[in-house]
Amino acid sequence: MNDTKKTYVEDIDRSLYDVADEARYRYTTDRGIDEEIIRKISKEKDEPKWMLDLRLESLRIYNKKAMPLWGPDLSELDINSIIHYVRPDTDMSNSWDDVPGYIKDTFERLGIPQAERESLAGVGAQYDSEVVYHNLKEDMIKQGVVYLDMESGVKQYEDMVKKYFMTLITPHTHKFAALHGAVWSGGSFVYVPKNVKVDVPLQSYFRLNAKNAGQFEHTLIIVDEGAELHFIEGCSAPKYNVQNLHAGSVELFIKKNGKLRYSTIENWSRNMFNLNTKRALVEENGTIEWVSGSFGSKISMLYPMSILNGKRAKAEFTGITFASTGQILDTGAKVLMAAPETSCIINSKSISKSGGSAIYRGFLKVTEKAKGAKAAVNCESLMLDNDSVSDTLPTIILENDDIDIGHEAKIGRISDESIFYLMSRGINEEEAKSMIVRGFVEPVTKELPLEYAVELNNLIDIELEGTIG
Amino acid sequence: MYWKEIEQKTIFPNQMLKYNKNIILNTSFDSVKSRNEELDTKYSDYLKIDNHIFGEKFLKLSKDLINTGFIIDVPVDSTKNKVEIAFDIDNENPVILDHNLILCKENSHTDIYINYKDDGEVNGFHNGFTKIYIEKGSKVNIYRIQDYSKNTTNFDTNIAFVEENAELTIIDIQLGSSLKGVSYDVELEGDNSICEIKTIYIGTENDIMDFNYNIKFLGKKTRGHIESKGALSHKAKKSFKSSINFIKGCQKASGGESEYVTLLDKEVKAHSIPILLCTEDDVVGEHAASAGQIDENKMFYLMSRGLDKDTAKILVVESSFEPILEYLPDKLMREEIGKRVRKILEGGKSENRL
Numbered sequence: 001m002n003d004t005k006k007t008y009v010e011d012i013d014r015s016l017y018d019v020a021d022e023a024r025y026r027y028t029t030d031r032g033i034d035e036e037i038i039r040k041i042s043k044e045k046d047e048p049k050w051m052l053d054l055r056l057e058s059l060r061i062y063n064k065k066a067m068p069l070w071g072p073d074l075s076e077l078d079i080n081s082i083i084h085y086v087r088p089d090t091d092m093s094n095s096w097d098d099v100p101g102y103i104k105d106t107f108e109r110l111g112i113p114q115a116e117r118e119s120l121a122g123v124g125a126q127y128d129s130e131v132v133y134h135n136l137k138e139d140m141i142k143q144g145v146v147y148l149d150m151e152s153g154v155k156q157y158e159d160m161v162k163k164y165f166m167t168l169i170t171p172h173t174h175k176f177a178a179l180h181g182a183v184w185s186g187g188s189f190v191y192v193p194k195n196v197k198v199d200v201p202l203q204s205y206f207r208l209n210a211k212n213a214g215q216f217e218h219t220l221i222i223v224d225e226g227a228e229l230h231f232i233e234g235c236s237a238p239k240y241n242v243q244n245l246h247a248g249s250v251e252l253f254i255k256k257n258g259k260l261r262y263s264t265i266e267n268w269s270r271n272m273f274n275l276n277t278k279r280a281l282v283e284e285n286g287t288i289e290w291v292s293g294s295f296g297s298k299i300s301m302l303y304p305m306s307i308l309n310g311k312r313a314k315a316e317f318t319g320i321t322f323a324s325t326g327q328i329l330d331t332g333a334k335v336l337m338a339a340p341e342t343s344c345i346i347n348s349k350s351i352s353k354s355g356g357s358a359i360y361r362g363f364l365k366v367t368e369k370a371k372g373a374k375a376a377v378n379c380e381s382l383m384l385d386n387d388s389v390s391d392t393l394p395t396i397i398l399e400n401d402d403i404d405i406g407h408e409a410k411i412g413r414i415s416d417e418s419i420f421y422l423m424s425r426g427i428n429e430e431e432a433k434s435m436i437v438r439g440f441v442e443p444v445t446k447e448l449p450l451e452y453a454v455e456l457n458n459l460i461d462i463e464l465e466g467t468i469g
Numbered sequence: 470m471y472w473k474e475i476e477q478k479t480i481f482p483n484q485m486l487k488y489n490k491n492i493i494l495n496t497s498f499d500s501v502k503s504r505n506e507e508l509d510t511k512y513s514d515y516l517k518i519d520n521h522i523f524g525e526k527f528l529k530l531s532k533d534l535i536n537t538g539f540i541i542d543v544p545v546d547s548t549k550n551k552v553e554i555a556f557d558i559d560n561e562n563p564v565i566l567d568h569n570l571i572l573c574k575e576n577s578h579t580d581i582y583i584n585y586k587d588d589g590e591v592n593g594f595h596n597g598f599t600k601i602y603i604e605k606g607s608k609v610n611i612y613r614i615q616d617y618s619k620n621t622t623n624f625d626t627n628i629a630f631v632e633e634n635a636e637l638t639i640i641d642i643q644l645g646s647s648l649k650g651v652s653y654d655v656e657l658e659g660d661n662s663i664c665e666i667k668t669i670y671i672g673t674e675n676d677i678m679d680f681n682y683n684i685k686f687l688g689k690k691t692r693g694h695i696e697s698k699g700a701l702s703h704k705a706k707k708s709f710k711s712s713i714n715f716i717k718g719c720q721k722a723s724g725g726e727s728e729y730v731t732l733l734d735k736e737v738k739a740h741s742i743p744i745l746l747c748t749e750d751d752v753v754g755e756h757a758a759s760a761g762q763i764d765e766n767k768m769f770y771l772m773s774r775g776l777d778k779d780t781a782k783i784l785v786v787e788s789s790f791e792p793i794l795e796y797l798p799d800k801l802m803r804e805e806i807g808k809r810v811r812k813i814l815e816g817g818k819s820e821n822r823l
Contacts, residue, residue, distance in 0.1 A: 406757070
């Protein structure tokens with residue numbers, strides 16, 4: 001058998017993300033988790049009592065719940081070694097000039113202030129456990145858009161937050177949701193009033209600088225009737241030789257005729273356990289669009305879920321996962337279609353190389369009430385060597401007959417026919433292969449604003465030689 | 470999925486009951502024998518069962534409670550072989566616990582027909598376990614047609630090993646039984662080995678069924694496909710799990726699975742888990758699963774030709790099964806099965822429902 005040359009795809013260039021700042025903290029809790037630590041966190045935040053009660057109840061649930069019996073092996077994760085709360089030595093500001101130089105430099109390097117100037121309506125920047133910078137453009141404020149750090153949201157919009165907070169992702173959902181409920185800190189609260197269309201995205205960026213720490217931000221977004229919003233979330237951390245843990249929660253409520261696009265570029269370091277939970281509840285004629293790029297972490301378990309609860313509610317998921325050496329990225333999408341004429345489209349791509357594991361785990365359930373439901377799921381996997389793993393594990397549960405459901409998945413290499421076709425059009429072999437691989441990630445790239453599409457393409461620096469596979 | 474429900478509703482035999490019927494109906498060669506002590510000893514390594522996909526209870530049943538079975542040992546270079554096996558259930562023989570071996574030696578060709586029928590009245594129980602060894606260059610077609618009545622519970626487990634340049638084709642048709650579990654685990658061990666599994670199933674009334682089809686690709690340039698077509702009506706429930714597993718080293722392998730189920734009533738339930746696993750990059754793998762009602766355009770076309778709605782539905786379902794039924798070499802058999810499919814689905818017509 002002829003040996004085929006393999007396509008070489010470089011690892012993601014992490015030099016930008018791996019610069020760690022010297023540790024300067026105002027307050028940290030001890031390692032591990034117990035009631036005393038929870039009370040200290042709550043006191044530090046000066047929270048209302050109901051929030052402390054929620055934290056303590058979450059802790060009780062966390063202590064009782066077992067680790068998941070499926071998915072990647074999490075036995076290496078030592079929760080008792082994690083520092084669950086790290087307060088940086090600064091207060092929150094709405095001016096970059098007031099942010100300490102070393103923190104500001106970090107975010108400058110990551111391009112956040114520049115992006116804010118050029119293309120965003122508002123930015124929240126979280127450093128370790130607290131939001132250090134938050135700003136929303138004046139015209140948004142005038143239209144009644146609320147974009148606050150979560151702690152401020154709890155205090156200033158207490159009734160609204162209390163109504164929604166941890167109702168979609170409850171402490172009972174799984175062990176790490178319970179952990180989150182106990183130690184959450186930072187994150188964003190967003191409310192878009194009826195019929196307000198936020199034309200320019202809002203962005204939150206989460207930077208975890210502390211060694212052996214956890215980040216547990218909570219994002220709560222309510223898009224009221226007829227409103228529209230694009231929210232972008234980015235995250236990174238420098239690499240250490242010890243564990244870091246990310247167990248954030250994202251709860252999205254899209255009301256009747258509302259539309260929310262939620263984009264994430266995740267680039268955690270290779271020592272990170274990324275156990276994030278995201279859920280959206282979509283009402284009549286509402287739309288949720290997930291755009292997701294997963295590049296970092298040692299182990300990721302991430303399955304954004306859309307609950308289509310209103311007639312003609314829609315969900316779209318477009319995601320790319322890139323797993324390299326030492327990474328197990330177990331990601332996917334979940335959809336619950338619980339109302340008539342709901343629809344969803346899931347488009348998932350993955351690349352695995354150099355021993356990385358890219359796993360797509362999907363769940364699609366169509367209930368008895370979801371008459372006329374339609375769903376199309378498409379998964380494609382590109383494996384670049386046989387040290388890597390690529391698995392597709394979809395579960396489809398159908399409970400009525402008036403549906404139209406299709407799922408397909410492919411795995412393998414780029415076909416010689418595709419390369420031949422392009423070469424016959426005058427394109428040289430290297431360029432042809434480059435085009436095909438870039439085309440592979442294009443469905444995700446095109447869903448992002450230009451600046452972030454450029455960043456996504458920069459994250460995948462591709463050199464090709466020989467034939468892929 | 471529905472496995473717990475099936476186990477809970479199944480009445481397992483609590484004692485060994487003899488099976489006195491002859492299971493070998495017809496054979497064109499003399500290498501087919503009913504199991505006996507001497508043969509069990511001779512083929513003990515082949516017959517060994519180490520684990521069972523349906524769990525401990527079935528492992529015990531398959532190892533310890535056996536009342537019949539066949540051993541087919543096809544000699545090297547022997548071709549044009551045909552075997553017909555019947556596992557019939559009646560009042561005097563209500564329980565079949567079979568453990569079988571199919572051993573096809575190098576470069577042999579064999580067609581094996583296995584039929585399952587009962588008298589329509591007895592509450593029967595069938596648990597079968599078959600090991601299949603397809604040696605180098607040999608070709609085997611297995612045609613399995615299960616048409617028990619609703620009163621009989623049916624479980625069937627198969628494990629197959631396919632060597633270099635060998636081919637295994639399985640046509641598995643599940644028409645009857647209200648509680649059933651079927652599994653096929655195939656290992657394509659040798660280079661250039663091939664396995665095709667094509668299945669048809671129908672579920673009506675309160676039927677519950679659990680299907681597992683798995684192909685593991687070990688050798689280079691191996692090919693394996695699983696194709697399934699089904700129809701569910703009334704309150705039938707089915708769980709279909711399949712896996713295509715490319716193991717590192719199986720370069721140039723290609724594999725796929727596709728499942729389509731037609732849903733004929735609002736209370737049916739369908740679960741599908743089509744799994745694709747891969748640790749080898751130089752392969753082509755794909756899977757597809759889809760479900761839905763019958764295409765409106767097809768219905769309109771047929772009804773505009775004078776057919777009533779139910780008859781049009783039955784015709785469309787039958788035609789969806791045709792591509793798989795075409796693999797049955799016997800035209801009479803195809804027609805018989807077509808008639809059975811029609812009759813079963815007609816039993817689900819609106820005026821016939823309780």
